[in-house]
Amino acid sequence: MNPKKPRSVGASSPLNGFGKQDAELKRKRKVAEITQALNATPVDVAALRRMAISEGGLLTDEIRCQVWPRLLNVPVSSIPEPVERENNKDYNQVLLDVQRSLRRFPPGMPDEQREGLQEELIDIILRVLHKNPQLHYYQGYHDIVVTFLLVLGERLATALVEKLSTHHLRDFMDPTMDNTKHILNYLMPIIERVNPEVYDFMQEAEVGTIFALSWLITWFGHVLSDFRHVVRLYDFFLACHPLMPIYFAAVIVLYREEEVLDCECDMASLHHLLSQIPQDLPYETLISRAGDLFVQFPPSELAREAVQQRSQQTASSTFKDFELASAQQRPDTVLRRRRQEQQQPSLDGQTGALVAVQPTARRFVRLAVMGLTVALGAAALAVVNSALEWAPKLDLQFFP
Template structure:
């Protein structure tokens, strides 16, 4: 049973602000580029990734059915017509999967007939158990079904099974360990990103001892569990599939940074701030945030962030094995500028009498914070090559997947 309803850019898209004719013209040009990339020999995966990242994403589910397998290097022709039979009752995770799927009613389109939804839920259970049965090194986690159901609704059971298996052994691999050590390690990248961009928000969150657990469901479900509009979910999946596997943590960071005023106006204690951050707004400017996440990935690649992560693991995570990319712009990163500026300030302070130094400290810190924030804002506008760098990063990692089709 396949839910085959094409979803195009909806009313909430920023494309509506530029006129209906312009929107249609852009969509036609993008569709033509996608068609050309799919028809190339070999398939032009870099262009497909760029289309998935760029404004509006892949536009419809029909296009996603053609592009998502190419991005994940799943040869459609090699997928068997008959899927493996699932031994449900004998699987150790069956009862937990069943409970989670039964609670997933909100993940299905409103108004869907009960019979159709129940059929899809049965397929969802089979996909999950089939992947786990074939890959015993993978461990089910609550939230995994939120990712799988998105693929099921877009692709149907046969295609979804193949793509979910590839995704589970690569992008999601760290979440499927027997412990949460690697998941926590990835969550620890969140605060260094926030610190680099907005030290004031970072300091406030540190003082509140809020931690990063508020973003756990965002990360392990690719936001599928917390967003109510399916159009926004698949738009993010376009973006994440086309990018480095750590991109969801960058997107989590830009959501927090986007809510700067709310954060700083909140009570500075863990329960209040955790509650605020856990309630993710549904009216986010998704295209703007996607662009910012890509820019931050360019400015602060994982190789830079890992130096700031306190928790280290002896076991190398899957995310840490992905090769970092070269910056696609000659612009200086704001962290480099900030460090140089801070060094100059320290040198100046050494020349200032001690009694004057303490009185000027309160002025220096806000000035430095404003400086780094303005630097980041300036680069967000200036880094027109950020999307290209993100694509190149994904392609640098992609040879591990034998990216090009024969």
């Protein structure tokens, strides 16, 4: 008689099947919660933000077509205006960039379909620039626009890109790169607070922050090859403060700690290493970590170091969360949930180290309210600000 083989946990394993069933149940539950938030009167934007930030994001492009406009408070009934290309000062540069954007389209897409989308991409960009002459085109802008085009189609993409260009991306579209460089200056203070050893190594190598420029100005669309990862990040960024991409850039560097410290301590070597972004990042873990860092080190606490002898405010500093209503938000529920989480030490999945419980109640409450900021946006702070006089403001504060 042959000995009985041990059962392996593979594709046909009941355990694996239960895992798939559980994932599918979670997915269905999330779709139901998103649908409920969309059907509420008024639309429960706070819940949509939570869904966009939480694990898996908004799940499908069909859902994104409904939720992204709500996150930006954009009406979707407008009809794009016709575009006159030849008389547009940016047409030639836009045309060159779009022609070089082949890899941003799905593999295997028929040439005719791709070429049609490229024409639409050009029109969206030129339409937004013509309507907003204060905006200046930059190379990499098309990487953001093409993401919205592929998800939403030309009509919706035009409306959302215009709102995004006058808010989240506004500083990148100045005549000079001064404000863009200033936003990059937030990267090193975040790294210094989390890992002084990595910070000191980067300072000694004099690598600067230019390696993260393309990450920031394209919302990582230019450097990630898998479109699924790009739209997952866009879910996250659209639901958060405009500076969240710089926090995500910081967690990528921090995640690569061993690679950084093993690298030659010189500018060229370290710049080359950091600019080659890995494609197999644990995106959900990093998204969660970026949110944690925003809670622990909000922009207002980093501003003095980031300003570096400059007192000029960026457009991000006047971000007002697009007039999102806060009437239906329940911060007390969030606070109670976070209190329970604080009382239970958890295991950090990356390091295996226990996460320490905050030592004081005041520290806990502050983190809880700042956690509200990440999950619900600036409007949530208006609900709790009267009760907690120290509640942090989401707006950036710069110092002379």
